[in-house]
Structure formats: structure tokens, C-alpha cells
Amino acid sequence: MNRRQKIILRDFMTVIVITAIAVVAMINFRDWVNHSEAMHAMNDLGQEVLKYREKHGSVPPKSYVDGIKENLKGGVRLGELQYRALWIDSDSTPDEILAYTEKNYPSLLVGDGFIVLRLDGRVEWMDKKEFKTLLAQQQSPEEIQMLSAGRFPAQK
Numbered sequence: 577m578n579r580r581q582k583i584i585l586r587d588f589m590t591v592i593v594i595t596a597i598a599v600v601a602m603i604n605f606r607d608w609v610n611h612s613e614a615m616h617a618m619n620d621l622g623q624e625v626l627k628y629r630e631k632h633g634s635v636p637p638k639s640y641v642d643g644i645k646e647n648l649k650g651g652v653r654l655g656e657l658q659y660r661a662l663w664i665d666s667d668s669t670p671d672e673i674l675a676y677t678e679k680n681y682p683s684l685l686v687g688d689g690f691i692v693l694r695l696d697g698r699v700e701w702m703d704k705k706e707f708k709t710l711l712a713q714q715q716s717p718e719e720i721q722m723l724s725a726g727r728f729p730a731q732k
Contacts, residue, residue, distance in 0.1 A: 607683035610653055614679060614691055615699060617650035622697040625674065635661045635674065635695075654691070655679065663719050670696035673714055676707070 577585075624644045628636040636644075638659045645651045659675045675693040679686075690707040692700050702710070 604683040604685045607681040608685045611679065611681060611686045611701075613650035614653040614655075614677070615701065617645075617648045617654050618675070618677070618691050618693050619699045620648050621645060621651070621654075621675070622693045622699055625693070626697045635664050637661065641675070660719075663716060664695060668695055670694065673711060676711075678704075 621641065621644055625636060625641065628640065638661060641657070641659050641661075645654060645657060648654075655677050657675055657677050660673060664672060664674060672695040673692055674695045676690050678688075678690050680688045687703070689701055689703045692702055692707065694700070
């Protein structure tokens with residue numbers, strides 16, 4: 577291989593490596609932006625639920641939350657929202673999970689997990705194992721039975 581061929585090969589490989597790095601960086605950035613927007617949308621949803629709760633003394637029904645979600649900026653990034661208002665009562669603690677959505681990001685920056693809205697309006701990101709353990713502690717036998725019987729959308 578002569579000198580000119582080596583230079584062309586080196587330049588070609590440089591372009592390929594830079595392009596691959598740029599693609600990976602863009603995928604990670606896209607997932608980070610989607611994660612951030614979903615967290616903001618869940619936070620906005622939480623604020624609306626708190627306003628409703630202050631005014632009416634209870635959490636809103638699922639149809640009300642679905643309407644709010646449709647009008648939220650970034651609400652579409654929430655995906656399929658699991659709303660647990662049916663299982664919230666006067667004995668529920670502020671740490672109770674009110675709503676959650678599962679998010680799977682193939683990137684290195686975010687990863688897989690759940691965006692969780694607590695009864696007191698806090699929004700947090702939880703990894704799958706931590707979330708499933710917490711949800712199992714908070715679910716009543718009736719809720720588990722109804723989810724397994726298919727009367728409500730099953731959790732994944």
C-alpha cells in the first residue's frame with residue numbers, strides 16, 4: 577500500500593469513528609431530553625393533582641387526570657400512565673405512590689426505570705428493582721388481585 581492509500585484509509589477511518597461517536601452522543605442526548613421533559617410533565621401533573629386535592633379534599637378521578645395529561649406541555653412524553661387513585665384512602669401516607677410510568681431508555685445517561693408521582697406531589701426517578709419493591713409494599717391484596725385478573729391495565 578502506498579503513502580497516498582494509507583492517508584485516504586486513515587481519513588476514511590477518522591470520519592467513520594467521528595460519525596459513530598456523534599450518533600451515540602445524539603441518541604444519549606435525545607433520551608436525556610425525553611427523560612427531562614417527562615419528569616417536568618409529571619411534576620406539572622402533580623401540581624394540578626395537589627390543587628384539585630386542596631379544593632375537593634380527595635385525589636381526582638382518572639378521567640380528570642387523563643384530561644390534564646393531554647393538555648400538559650410534554651405530557652405525551654409520559655407514555656402510559658398508571659394512576660392508583662382507586663387505592664388511595666384517608667389512611668394513605670404522603671409517600672404513597674399515586675401515579676407512575678415506566679420508561680425504557682437505551683442510552684448510557686438515563687437507563688430504564690419509573691417516573692413516580694407521590695401523594696404529596698413529589699416526583700422522582702426510580703430504578704426498576706427499587707420501584708417494584710416499593711409498589712409491592714404499598715399494594716393491597718385487592719389491588720394485586722384485580723391487576724392479575726385483568727380488570728385494570730396490568731403493570732409490566
